[in-house]
Each structure stands twice: as C-alpha cells, then as structure tokens.
Amino acid sequence: MAATEFAPAKINLTLHVIGRRADGYHLLDSLVVFAGVGDRVSAILSDLPSLDVTGPMAAGLTGEGDNLVLRAARVMGVSARIALEKVLPVSSGIGGGSADAAATLRLLARMTGRALPGAAEVLALGADVPVCLAGRAARMSGIGEGLAEVPPLPQAWLVLANPRVAVSTPAVFRALVRADNAPMPREMPRLRGVAELAAFVAMQRNDLEAPAMAELPVIGRVKAALSAQAGCRVARMSGSGATCFGLFDDPLSARAAAQAIRAAEPAWWVADAPLLQPQS
Numbered sequence: 001m002a003a004t005e006f007a008p009a010k011i012n013l014t015l016h017v018i019g020r021r022a023d024g025y026h027l028l029d030s031l032v033v034f035a036g037v038g039d040r041v042s043a044i045l046s047d048l049p050s051l052d053v054t055g056p057m058a059a060g061l062t063g064e065g066d067n068l069v070l071r072a073a074r075v076m077g078v079s080a081r082i083a084l085e086k087v088l089p090v091s092s093g094i095g096g097g098s099a100d101a102a103a104t105l106r107l108l109a110r111m112t113g114r115a116l117p118g119a120a121e122v123l124a125l126g127a128d129v130p131v132c133l134a135g136r137a138a139r140m141s142g143i144g145e146g147l148a149e150v151p152p153l154p155q156a157w158l159v160l161a162n163p164r165v166a167v168s169t170p171a172v173f174r175a176l177v178r179a180d181n182a183p184m185p186r187e188m189p190r191l192r193g194v195a196e197l198a199a200f201v202a203m204q205r206n207d208l209e210a211p212a213m214a215e216l217p218v219i220g221r222v223k224a225a226l227s228a229q230a231g232c233r234v235a236r237m238s239g240s241g242a243t244c245f246g247l248f249d250d251p252l253s254a255r256a257a258a259q260a261i262r263a264a265e266p267a268w269w270v271a272d273a274p275l276l277q278p279q280s
C-alpha cells in the first residue's frame with residue numbers, strides 16, 4: 001500500500017532582502033506560512049525507482065529532467081515508485097518544488113525509519129526546502145536555513161492567484177536593485193486576529209515585488225484583483241512571484257473572492273485555503 005504526504009503551498013507573508021553573500025545568494029528575513037492547498041506525494045518502496053506526475057499542473061513539469069522529488073529520494077538513499085499529484089503551478093513563488101522535496105523527505109523517512117538528512121543536504125535541495133521540511137510558520141533567515149519560531153498566528157484564510165506565467169527566481173533576484181534593505185522588527189509581535197496580522201504585513205514588504213512586476217506587469221493586476229475583493233485585508237506577492245495572496249477573515253469571504261477572480265480571469269490559477277496552524 002502506498003503512503004502519502006501532503007506538500008502544502010509556502011507563502012512568504014513578508015520577504016525582506018537584507019544582504020547579498022559573496023556567492024550571489026541573498027540574505028532574507030521572511031515571515032513564512034503554509035496554506036491548506038498543495039501537492040501530494042505518494043510512494044511504494046521498490047527496487048525499480050520511478051516517478052509518475054499527475055494532476056492539473058503536471059504539464060508544467062514535462063521535460064523536467066531531474067525532478068526535486070527524485071533528488072530528495074536520492075538524498076534519502078531510498079529506492080521507491082513515487083507518484084506526484086501536481087496541484088500548485090510550477091515556478092510560481094509558492095515553493096511547489098521545495099514543498100514536494102520536503103514532503104518526499106518526510107514520507108521516505110516515515111516509511112523506512114531512516115533519519116532525515118542533515119541541514120546542509122536539505123538546503124542544497126533548495127533554499128525553501130528547510131522551511132518546507134519544518135512545515136510550520138516560521139521567521140526564515142540566512143539564505144533559507146535560519147528558522148525561528150514565531151508567536152501563534154490567528155486563524156485566517158488565504159486566496160492565492162497566479163496569472164499562469166512562470167517566473168524565474170534567479171532572474172528576479174538579479175533584477176533587484178538594492179540588496180541591503182531593512183529587516184523586519186527585531187521582535188515579532190503577537191498578532192491577535194486577522195486585522196492585526198494584515199496590519200503587520202501591510203507595514204512590511206516583499207522586496208522582490210518591484211523587480212518581479214517590472215519584468216511581468218501582470219503581477220500588478222493580480223495583486224490589484226485580490227485587493228479589490230470584499231473582505232481582503234491585504235494583498236501581496238509571495239516569494240519571487242508571480243503568485244499573490246490576499247488575507248481574509250473567514251472561509252466564506254475567501255471562497256467568494258476566489259470565485260469572483262476566477263469568473264473575471266478564467267485563465268488564472270486561483271485557490272482559497274486556510275492558513276495552516278501547527279499540529280499540536
């Protein structure tokens with residue numbers, strides 16, 4: 001019987017780029033959360049390794065030689081038949097590949113009893129893999145390896161919208177004019193309720209928004225479409241784009257907003273989902 005692991009979308013509620021290392025990687029200060037929409041990785045241990053990709057976004061991975069799922073399985077040293085249900089758009093700023101790699105590591109560790117790989121091997125799979133492996137809201141620093149716990153976040157709902165245009169993360173970082181921007185406040189406040197969370201997000205930044213929008217002006221339309229929805233407390237871009245998120249108080253207003261955007265922009269990918277709370 002196959003075992004399955006959920007690979008939730010990663011959302012950068014904030015993304016401050018605060019430095020640049022000699023090797024070109026950027027130092028980040030980011031409030032990262034996860035949404036209840038994502039891919040699904042299933043596996044059966046087998047001497048004949050394989051990967052079968054299905055789902056609405058599978059086409060985005062055709063011609064993908066070295067899928068991050070297979071790389072993660074190799075890092076675990078496990079041979080398996082793996083199925084990936086691809087729901088999240090590829091190269092969209094919500095960590096799809098990193099989420100899949102992290103889910104594969106968790107799944108194969110659970111199935112075999114093997115230990116998870118060390119921090120350096122996890123980071124080598126992708127800068128977003130450490131936070132996706134932790135799978136809970138965190139303040140992410142360094143190039144992605146620093147993870148600090150954040151005070152509990154309120155129940156909130158997200159609407160994610162993507163114009164179905166893939167964004168190259170390296171290209172957006174390259175287009176960034178300044179890499180020495182201010183970090184978030186030293187202490188993360190305890191945010192009680194969606195209004196306070198949204199006010200905090202509104203006071204922070206995603207420093208990759210300007211370069212991403214300069215390259216792809218449609219991202220501005222995506223953000224504006226979310227902002228215009230009734231009940232949207234704040235809208236921002238996630239990661240290097242093009243996906244933008246809107247924050248909502250309740251599932252009904254999030255669902256209504258998602259339906260309205262879908263009706264107006266049938267070519268876009270739109271999802272509504274809760275902000276995932278840590279399992280206690």
Ligand SMILES: C[C@](O)(CO)[C@H](O)COP(=O)(O)OP(=O)(O)OC[C@H]1O[C@@H](n2ccc(N)nc2=O)[C@H](O)[C@@H]1O
Nearest residue numbers: 024025026098126127128129143144169170173239240
């Ligand atoms: C933008 C974020 O999504 C924010 O969470 C991540 O930092 C990107 O994570 P990722 O897609 O897993 O990134 P990787 O696959 O490791 O790196 C892709 C490319 O992005 C750039 N990159 C990535 C992470 C980082 N801290 N600084 C960078 O400059 C580098 O050019 C790198 O070659």
Ligand SMILES: Nc1ncnc2c1ncn2[C@@H]1O[C@H](COP(=O)(O)OP(=O)(O)OP(=O)(O)O)[C@@H](O)[C@H]1O
Nearest residue numbers: 067068090091092093094095096097098100128239
């Ligand atoms: N399982 C996978 N899912 C998605 N992309 C993958 C996968 N395996 C390899 N890739 C490759 O990884 C690259 C980044 O894809 P991904 O969807 O993770 O980007 P992203 O959403 O911008 O991530 P991030 O928010 O971490 O920058 C693409 O070039 C894609 O072809």
